[in-house]
Amino acid sequence: MTTLELPDGRLYYEVRGAGPHLVISGSPMTAAAFAPLADALAADFTVITHDPRGISNSALNDPEAPSGPELRARDLVALLDELDVDTFDMFGSSGGAVTGLALVAEYPGRVRTLIAHEPPLLELLPDAAEWRVTTENIITTFHEHGAGAAWGAFMVAxxxxxDDDAPPPPPSDHQPTEQENADSARFFDHDLRATTRYLPQVAKLTNTSTRIVIGLGEESGHLNTHQTSVAMxxxxxxxxxxxxxxxxxxxxxxxxxxxxxxxVLVADPAVN
Known part of the structure; x- marks a missing residue:
């Protein structure tokens, strides 16, 4: 567990296991959220997890500095360079899947296999303009009513x-920590819009040595990420x-x- 100093902040990361290098990346999910998955893979891979820029332990010098898939990809490449890792496999979840697609496009040859699990690429949907409005409404909800209301609106969208008419869940005794509030602010103010509006560079992605697998949850049929994953x-x-x-x-x-x-990672690429 350590940090890498970047020109505009620091990147917190963890390394466990042995074998081929596998990066696990989310946004806004942190290294802690992926710890059980990383532990389950550590017997076969050197697993690298991290907190994305501006989230949790990966603080930025300017809290209002921009984010987005390309910047998150740049941070990961800097980390892999620091660890002297030339090529690696990558599992990206949600916003981390979008990070992976940006990384493959901008840094050809670095990723062997990318598993992009449910990238929320709302711009690929036929009703993208409506999704932009929905996203802006969620951000407005955050500024006017706070993180709890914004997360509720996000979960509905x-x-x-x-069921919008279902009774609300019982109130939780959990009071968000200062860090959790800061992470929510970072997500709604800097990451949500940049991630969902990202347009993948299809020409680069289809002319690359990287094998790209779009992962889709078997129980995700009711989610908007089912639609975006199929579209990608x-x-x-x-x-x-x-x-x-x-x-x-x-x-x-x-x-x-x-x-x-x-x-996926041990499968023969010629067959998949």
Missing amino acids: AGFVQ AELLAEPTVGFPGDHAGFLGQPVEFAAAIRS
Whole structure:
């Protein structure tokens, strides 16, 4: 567990295990959220996890500095350079999947296999203009009513809450920490818009040595990331690959999820 000093801040990361290098990346999810999955993979891979820029332990010199997939990709390349890792595999989840697509496009040859699990690329959808409005409304909700209300609006929009008329869940005794509030502010003010509006560079992605697999949760049919994942796979002219659970299946089923990642990474590229 250590940090890398960057020109505009620092990047917190963890390394565990032995074997080929595998980067696990999320946004806004942190290294801590991926720890059980990383532990389940560490017998076969040198697993690198991290806190994305501006989140948790990866503080920026200017808290209002920009973020986005390209900057997150740049940070990861700086980290891999520091660790003297030339090529690596990558599992990116949600915003981390978008980071992975940006990294493959901007740094050709660095990634052997990218598993982009449910990238929320809302610009690929036929109703992208409506999704832009929805995203702006979520951000406005954050500024006017706080993080709790904004996360609620986000969960409804993404499809995690399917019945708008259902009674709200009972109030939680959990009071967000100062860091959790800061991470929420970072997400709504700097990451949400930049991630969902990212347009993948399809020409570069289809003319690369990197094998790109679009992962899709077997229980994600009700989520907007099901639609975006299918749309991205169609642009690559490749089928999606099923993974246990839904958008965050690795949280509840880390061992099974690790097995699915392992099966992708050991598969013969000529067959897939």
